Amino acid sequence: xxxxxxxxxxxxxxxxxxxxxESEPVVEQVAEAEASDAKVSFSADLDGAVGYADNIFxxxxxxxxxLVAVIRxxxxxxxxxxxxxxxxxxxxxxxxxxENTSENYEDWELTLDGRLKLSDRxxxxxxxxxxxxxxxxxxxxxxxxxxxxxxxxxxxxxxLLLDTDDLSIRLAATVADLDFDDVPSISxxxxxxxxxxxxxELGGRFGYxxxxxxxxxxxxxxxxxxxxxxxDDFGFARSSSGYTATAGIRHRFSPRLSGEIxxxxxxxxxxxxxxxxxxxxDFGALLNWSDPRGVSANLRIDRTVEETTLPGSSAYxxxxxxxxxxxxxxxxxxxxxxxxxxxxxxxxxxxSEFILSSEIWSRFWLSxxxxxGADYDFAERTSNRAGFDFHENRFFLRLGxxxxxxxxxxxxxxxxxxxxxxxxxAYGALLLGHSTIVTALDGPRGRDGANTADFGNxxxxxSAIGGYGVVSGQFYLGxxxxxxxxxxxxxxxxxxxxAVSKRHSFxxxxxxxxxxxxxxxxxxxxxxxxxxxxxDYSHANSSITISDTMLGPGLGxxxxxxxxxxxxxxxxxxxxxxxxxxxxTGDGGFDNFSSKESQFRVGIGFQTGEQQKTDLPPHNxxxxxxxxxxxxxxxxxxxxGIRSGGTPIVIDRASGGPLAGLVAGLSAxxxxxxxxxxxxxxxxxxDWNIEREPTGRIYSTEHELSFGAAARVGFQLGxxxxxxxxxxxxxxxFETDYATQAASxxxxxxxxxxxxxxxxxxxIAARTSLRFDYTHTDYGGFDVEIDAASDGFExxxxxxxxxxxxxx
Numbered sequence: 001x002x003x004x005x006x007x008x009x010x011x012x013x014x015x016x017x018x019x020x021x022e023s024e025p026v027v028e029q030v031a032e033a034e035a036s037d038a039k040v041s042f043s044a045d046l047d048g049a050v051g052y053a054d055n056i057f058x059x060x061x062x063x064x065x066x067l068v069a070v071i072r073x074x075x076x077x078x079x080x081x082x083x084x085x086x087x088x089x090x091x092x093x094x095x096x097x098x099e100n101t102s103e104n105y106e107d108w109e110l111t112l113d114g115r116l117k118l119s120d121r122x123x124x125x126x127x128x129x130x131x132x133x134x135x136x137x138x139x140x141x142x143x144x145x146x147x148x149x150x151x152x153x154x155x156x157x158x159x160l161l162l163d164t165d166d167l168s169i170r171l172a173a174t175v176a177d178l179d180f181d182d183v184p185s186i187s188x189x190x191x192x193x194x195x196x197x198x199x200x201e202l203g204g205r206f207g208y209x210x211x212x213x214x215x216x217x218x219x220x221x222x223x224x225x226x227x228x229x230x231x232d233d234f235g236f237a238r239s240s241s242g243y244t245a246t247a248g249i250r251h252r253f254s255p256r257l258s259g260e261i262x263x264x265x266x267x268x269x270x271x272x273x274x275x276x277x278x279x280x281x282d283f284g285a286l287l288n289w290s291d292p293r294g295v296s297a298n299l300r301i302d303r304t305v306e307e308t309t310l311p312g313s314s315a316y317x318x319x320x321x322x323x324x325x326x327x328x329x330x331x332x333x334x335x336x337x338x339x340x341x342x343x344x345x346x347x348x349x350x351x352s353e354f355i356l357s358s359e360i361w362s363r364f365w366l367s368x369x370x371x372x373g374a375d376y377d378f379a380e381r382t383s384n385r386a387g388f389d390f391h392e393n394r395f396f397l398r399l400g401x402x403x404x405x406x407x408x409x410x411x412x413x414x415x416x417x418x419x420x421x422x423x424x425x426a427y428g429a430l431l432l433g434h435s436t437i438v439t440a441l442d443g444p445r446g447r448d449g450a451n452t453a454d455f456g457n458x459x460x461x462x463s464a465i466g467g468y469g470v471v472s473g474q475f476y477l478g479x480x481x482x483x484x485x486x487x488x489x490x491x492x493x494x495x496x497x498x499a500v501s502k503r504h505s506f507x508x509x510x511x512x513x514x515x516x517x518x519x520x521x522x523x524x525x526x527x528x529x530x531x532x533x534x535x536d537y538s539h540a541n542s543s544i545t546i547s548d549t550m551l552g553p554g555l556g557x558x559x560x561x562x563x564x565x566x567x568x569x570x571x572x573x574x575x576x577x578x579x580x581x582x583x584x585t586g587d588g589g590f591d592n593f594s595s596k597e598s599q600f601r602v603g604i605g606f607q608t609g610e611q612q613k614t615d616l617p618p619h620n621x622x623x624x625x626x627x628x629x630x631x632x633x634x635x636x637x638x639x640x641g642i643r644s645g646g647t648p649i650v651i652d653r654a655s656g657g658p659l660a661g662l663v664a665g666l667s668a669x670x671x672x673x674x675x676x677x678x679x680x681x682x683x684x685x686x687d688w689n690i691e692r693e694p695t696g697r698i699y700s701t702e703h704e705l706s707f708g709a710a711a712r713v714g715f716q717l718g719x720x721x722x723x724x725x726x727x728x729x730x731x732x733x734f735e736t737d738y739a740t741q742a743a744s745x746x747x748x749x750x751x752x753x754x755x756x757x758x759x760x761x762x763x764i765a766a767r768t769s770l771r772f773d774y775t776h777t778d779y780g781g782f783d784v785e786i787d788a789a790s791d792g793f794e795x796x797x798x799x800x801x802x803x804x805x806x807x808x
Contacts, residue, residue, distance in 0.1 A: 040079045044403045047072040049375070051396030054553065054577060056103060058138040058381070058390045060452075061442035061592045063580055067098040070396070086114040102147045105134045121163050128156035138381065138390070140316065140344060140353065141309050143190050145183030151192075152179045168207040168215065175200050194232035195309060197239075200224045213252040219262060220245045225307065234311040236275060242268035242305065244282050259287035259299075268305045268315060275314035276348040278305050293474045294328045295514065312349050319343045321630075321660075327474060327514060331408035335362040335475065335512055337524050341630070341658050343685065350737075353383040354685040356632070356658050358555065360512060360524050368405035373398045376526040378555045378575065382657035384702060386691035387452040389440060389655070391596055393553040393577055395526070417470040422562055422609040423513075423521040424471040427480075429570055429605025433461035434776070436598050436634035436798055437488040438654050439500050443591030445692055454688040455500070456654025457636055458776075458798060459488035463601060469511065476513035476521055482506065488597070490652035494643060496539040498583070500595060503532035503547075507554075518619075518720035519612050520762050521560040522770070525574070529554055535581050535593060542586025552577040557802070559772055561721030561760055562611045563604070569723055571602045571760045571772045573632070573800040598634060598656055600774040600800055602758070611718070618719040619763025622669045624808045629773070630660045631801035635686045635703045638781075641791035653701075659684035663803060665712070672716045674724065682706045686797070699738040699784075703797060706732040708755055720763035730755045730777050734795060736784050743787045751795065753779035767807045774800050 049070045055063040071094045078087035093107040113127025135142055135149040143149060159172035176199045180192035203221030210216060224241045231237055248262025266282040287299040301321045308316050322340035339358040346352065357379040365371045375398065380391040419425045438456035445451040467480025489501030507530055513523025534547045556574025563569050576597040582590045634656040641649050665678025687702035708731065714724025729752060736747045757775030764770050781794040 041076070042403070043076045045074050045400060046402075047074075047398060047400040049396040049398035051375075051394060053392065053394045055390060055392040056097070056100060056137065058136075058142075058392060060387055060389045060440045061580065061594045063390075063594060064100065066100050066103075068095055070095045082117070084114065084116045086112075088112045103137075105148060105150075106132070107134060108132045123161040124159070125161065126156075126158040128154070130154050138355070138379065138392075141195075141307075143183055143185075143192070143309070145185045145190050147183060149183050149192060150181045153177070166209050168205075168209065168217075170205040172204070173200075173202045191233055194227070194229040195307075196228040197307070198226050198228075200226075207250070215250045216248070217250065217260075217262075218245075218247050219264075232309070236311070237272035238270065238275070238307070238314075240268050240270040240314075242266065242278070246282050246284075248284075256290045256292075257288070259285065261285045266303070266305060270314050272314075278315055278317065278347055280305075280317055295474060296326050298322075298324045306344075308346065310346060310349060310351070313346045313351070314348050316347065317345045319345070325514075330473070331406055331410065332365045333363070333472075333475070336360075337512075341660075351383070351385055352685065353381055353385075353388065354658050355379060355381045360526060360555075362512065363400075365406050365409060368409040369402050371400050371406075373400070376553075376555065380575070380656075382655065382685055382687070384685075384687050384689065384700060386454075386689035386698070386700070387440075387442065389454075391575070391577060393555070395553065417472050419468075419470050420609055421471070422519055422566070422607055422611045423476060423515065423560055423568065424469050425607050425609030426466075426468045427568070427605050427607035427609075428464070428466045429568075429603050431463040431465060431570065431572075431601040431603030433463055433484065433487075433599050433601040434774070434798065435459060435461060435488050435502075435600070436636065436654060436656065437490065437500065437502055437595055438597070438634065438656055439490065439593050439595040441591055441593055443585065444589040445696065449693055449695065451690075451692045451696070453690040453692075454653055454655045455490050455492060455651070456634070456688075457488055457490035457652040458634070458654075458796075459486065459502075461485060461487045461599070461601075463603075465605070467509075467511075471515055474515050476511065476515055476523060478511040478513075478523075479508065480511065481508045490654065492649075492651045494649040494651065495645075495647050496537070496585075498535070498537040498539075498591075500536075500593060501534050502597065503534060505529045505531035509554075509556075516720065516762065516764060517616055518614060518718060518763070519562055520718075520721055522762070523558055523560070525554075525556045525558065525572070527554050527556075528552070529576060531576070531578060533578060533581070533595065535583060537583045537585075537591070539586050542584065544584065546581060546583065548579070548581060550579045552579060557772075559760055559762055559770070560605075561723065561762060562718045565610050566607055568605050568607060569602075569717060569721070569760060570605060571600075571774075573598070573600050573772065573774070596656075598632060598798075598800075600798070602760075602774075614719070616719065618716075619769065620807070621674050621716065621722050621761065621763070621769070622667050624664075624666045625805045626664045626808065627662070627803045627805035628660070629663055629680070629682070629801040629803040631658070631773075631799060632656060633659050633684060633686050633703070633797055633799040635688060635701065636796045636798075637688065637701055638794040639791060642789060653688045653690070655686065655688035657684060657686035659686065659799065659801070661706075661801070663805070667712070669716075674714045674716055674722055675712065677709065677711050680706075680708050680710070682799075682801075695741055697738070697740055699736065699791075701734055701736045701793060701795070703795075704733045704735055706730050710755065714761075722761040722763075722769075723758070724761065725756075725758040726773075726775070727754075727756050729753065732777075732779065732797075734779075736793065738784050738786050738791070740787050745784060745786050747782075747784050749782050751779040751782065753777040753796070757799075761805070769805045769807075771803045771805065772800070773803060774798070 054065040074091040111129040115125040131153040154177040157174040162169040201223040207217035244266040246262040246264030250260035252258040263283040268278040285301040290296040324338040326336040328334040344353045361375045363373040377394040436458045463484040465482040469478025483506040487502030491499040509525040509527030554576040558572025578595040636654040639651040661682030663680040667676035689700040710728025755777040759773035761771035
């Protein structure tokens with residue numbers, strides 16, 4: 001708890017944050033107050049943005065979009081001398097929707113903090129804040145009222161800092177008081193008073209300076225969570241107490257790279273004996289890196305125990321990881337990219353969720369005090385509960401002003417744009433693609449019943465791309481257009497026959513990237529596509545075909561490696577959102593289809609810019625290596641069986657989700673040929689669900705964890721790129737839950753499959769490389785027997801993984 005709960009998305013105006021509303025980083029609050037070195041000053045700034053959000057209620061089906069305007073005012077005041085410092089600030093976040101005005105909000109925060117130096121070795125710090133805030137629609141505690149839940153939060157902290165030649169001691173205490181307002185709903189008023197609570201925390205961090213660059217430490221904290229109501233609306237007593245105890249080490253690897261890692265235990269014990277106590281591993285990490293060219297990166301991993309309103313669950317364990325990249329080419333321009341993942345594991349009930357979010361942002365200063373900018377945010381939630389998945393895109397244009405001048409700004413300073421050297425200039429490329437289309441269905445079934453289900457399948461495509469880009473320092477900026485033929489399709493053959501297929505698409509992208517020292521390119525892209533999607537539906541006496549051209553946003557990441565003077569090889573992975581389609585079922589109702597697509601593409605291209613010659617030595621891809629991998633995958637199941645009345649079914653089911661893992665291997669080289677083998681292990685949160693209420697089948701399949709081995713053969717391009725193919729096997733654990741009105745089963749199946757794929761690897765430092773890896777795995781089939789019948793499942797999966805490899 002001494003580390004903050006990281007956010008699922010911290011992009012501007014993102015509505016997808018999963019953030020502790022009460023736990024503040026006790027030790028970090030102290031450290032921030034200690035490290036602050038602001039001058040006596042007054043500053044103010046005002047930021048306004050206008051944008052579009054395609055899923056403002058964070059729903060899986062029947063998504064609602066809207067235009068939104070947001071204003072962020074802020075005032076800062078500080079004063080200090082050699083013995084003390086006091087700082088105060090006031091900030092706001094005001095949002096106005098064009099059509100859904102019930103979602104309007106006004107959030108405010110007042111803060112005050114200070115420090116007083118008692119001696120050269122002792123300092124006291126303290127402060128607090130008061131917030132008027134609202135709960136995001138994507139929050140796991142959103143109560144689905146007709147307007148967002150508003151709450152007030154009062155927070156205070158105090159601490160003592162002691163330093164000797166070898167010891168560093170941080171002692172601190174915090175208190176947080178949360179007061180939630182009741183919310184109107186279509187069925188009456190929703191009571192939120194049972195969520196009101198006060199949290200007290202007392203903690204300390206004790207470090208020993210083993211060397212100038214290394215400090216091992218111990219960190220402990222005790223907390224109490226006291227609810228105002230003895231019982232909540234479901235009859236649970238949610239007050240609790242707990243502690244964390246961890247040991248770690250902080251190390252400075254170089255003047256530009258430092259970090260810390262810690263691990264231990266955390267427990268939370270609840271007053272109500274019917275609520276399961278929490279006892280689990282605590283861990284975290286922090287890594288900060290900066291480059292002389294103006295590029296910086298931050299990695300943060302954290303774990304906390306969070307409160308919940310879910311009946312029967314005592315809490316959820318929130319594990320988070322976030323990577324942020326930021327670059328400043330000149331004082332006039334800066335840009336960044338962030339990606340984060342949050343895993344929510346509910347204690348006492350069978351429910352888990354994962355939220356993946358990312359953002360791209362840029363700022364350009366028109367003058368020392370005025371800037372313009374653009375932001376794009378994407379979020380996706382996957383849940384093992386039917387109907388709780390969602391994905392959302394947000395795009396904003398902004399204008400801001402500040403009283404203080406931009407540091408380092410110089411009139412007339414520009415981009416120094418270049419298009420003569422690769423990867424700049426005009427280009428064209430042909431890309432082969434492999435994609436998975438996933439469709440969520442929500443509609444009526446039977447008398448007063450409902451059906452929520454996931455469908456999907458994969459398929460191949462061919463894309464042609466043309467564009468133009470410029471380079472300014474280490475930045476790459478580009479625009480491109482593209483067209484794609486074919487794609488994925490799925491079918492449902494049963495008493496109702498329906499199918500969705502992607503036909504073709506065309507659109508455009510804006511690309512923002514960083515050029516490596518060897519003139520290779522790492523980039524993110526945002527774009528819009530018009531896609532032809534066909535939906536066929538046949539039931540009883542009703543048959544309909546709808547062919548829509550849907551406009552939707554998309555986000556992707558990619559890399560390009562130079563091949564020869566003007567050639568390049570591209571690999572990228574992206575997400576594409578489509579609009580909803582309402583299909584009449586023939587009995588007076590409608591089924592809502594909401595589709596999305598994930599796609600990997602690889603191909604070759606030609607550019608007018610030439611590869612620059614460099615004196616840098618070639619990257620060595622040979623030798624043993626270890627690494628970490630994060631990514632996104634899709635699970636596809638062909639579901640077959642017999643339904644009531646003897647009706648056979650053949651149904652394509654699918655869904656997507658995140659994964660993370662480790663890899664270790666050994667490579668050798670013969671000239672430009674690189675070959676070797678590797679071992680890998682992944683954990684994931686990829687599952688599909690179907691739930692038919694109040695009667696009917698409820699079942700799901702989840703890819704939980706996997707082990708594998710592969711042989712790799714590749715070819716080195718230029719000095720720092722390596723393209724390869726791979727072939728091996730994977731051993732994967734699948735969990736299938738199946739329930740009818742009469743019975744339920746849970747089966748664990750370990751399946752072995754053939755895994756094939758390939759990727760591109762770029763050298764980014766002397767012993768470090770970054771790779772994009774894509775694989776397809778086919779597994780054998782298995783049957784699940786229940787209630788004197790059985791269903792068959794044949795699983796396959798597509799995995800995209802970004803790996804950071806370290807050669808030993």
